[in-house]
Amino acid sequence: MEATTGAALAMTALLLGTVHTFLGPDHYVPFIALARAGRWSLKKTLAITAFCGIGHILSSVVIGLIGVAAGLALSSVTDVESARGGLATWALIGLGLAYGVWGLWHGLRNRPHTHAHVHEDGSVHQHLHGHKEVHVHPHGEGRAIWVLFIVFVLGPCEPLIPLLMYPAAQHDWTTLALVTAVFGTTTLASMLTLTALGWHGLKIIRLGFMERYVHALAGGVLALSGVVVMVLGV
Numbered sequence: 001m002e003a004t005t006g007a008a009l010a011m012t013a014l015l016l017g018t019v020h021t022f023l024g025p026d027h028y029v030p031f032i033a034l035a036r037a038g039r040w041s042l043k044k045t046l047a048i049t050a051f052c053g054i055g056h057i058l059s060s061v062v063i064g065l066i067g068v069a070a071g072l073a074l075s076s077v078t079d080v081e082s083a084r085g086g087l088a089t090w091a092l093i094g095l096g097l098a099y100g101v102w103g104l105w106h107g108l109r110n111r112p113h114t115h116a117h118v119h120e121d122g123s124v125h126q127h128l129h130g131h132k133e134v135h136v137h138p139h140g141e142g143r144a145i146w147v148l149f150i151v152f153v154l155g156p157c158e159p160l161i162p163l164l165m166y167p168a169a170q171h172d173w174t175t176l177a178l179v180t181a182v183f184g185t186t187t188l189a190s191m192l193t194l195t196a197l198g199w200h201g202l203k204i205i206r207l208g209f210m211e212r213y214v215h216a217l218a219g220g221v222l223a224l225s226g227v228v229v230m231v232l233g234v
Contacts, residue, residue, distance in 0.1 A: 006175040009163055013179045016159040017186030026092055027191050029225040030148060032198035037218035042199055048145055049195045050188060052152040057184045060157035064164035081156035088154035093226035095147055100219025107213035
């Protein structure tokens with residue numbers, strides 16, 4: 001393959017990796033929302049984002065290479081990616097709804113309430129009482145992270161497939177590696193940048209009495225991001 005063609009594919013991968021990530025709220029909104037709800041550190045948030053992003057990219061690379069090895073047409077591989085995309089979107093919506101329901105129960109459980117207190121002299125007074133905020137247990141949080149990882153593995157990098165199949169069909173493994181590296185690095189860098197910006201932005205926001213419903217709000221945001229992806233087809 002000519003050097004100019006390889007360079008053009010690399011530049012296209014750079015552009016598509018950036019646009020693909022920015023236009024897809026599912027690439028960063030779930031991490032921002034869950035980090036705010038779980039009070040994750042920035043380091044933990046970015047580590048989980050990178051973990052899911054790598055799975056997201058590698059799954060599409062594997063699908064594309066299998067398609068080439070099996071002699072499938074580009075349209076066939078694209079159909080597979082489209083089906084994966086639909087499944088991933090519904091999975092994200094389902095995760096958001098389930099997390100939101102749990103968050104609502106969590107918030108109602110921790111709603112401040114009054115208790116009557118009787119003194120020895122017979123006088124009675126009431127005082128406001130609230131349970132300590134219960135955070136997600138480590139094993140429960142771990143399950144949520146793995147579910148999110150599975151959603152990202154299911155989610156396709158559809159713009160990557162045509163870029164992969166052309167050099168693969170030409171047996172130009174150097175260009176294939178270059179395109180994969182450029183697209184993957186750009187996608188991960190964009191995901192991490194947007195997530196970090198969102199993390200810092202939400203950190204300064206105080207929700208007041210709605211703070212105890214932060215998990216429910218996060219679940220709603222996850223489901224909404226899935227709906228946006230479905231409607232926009234990104």
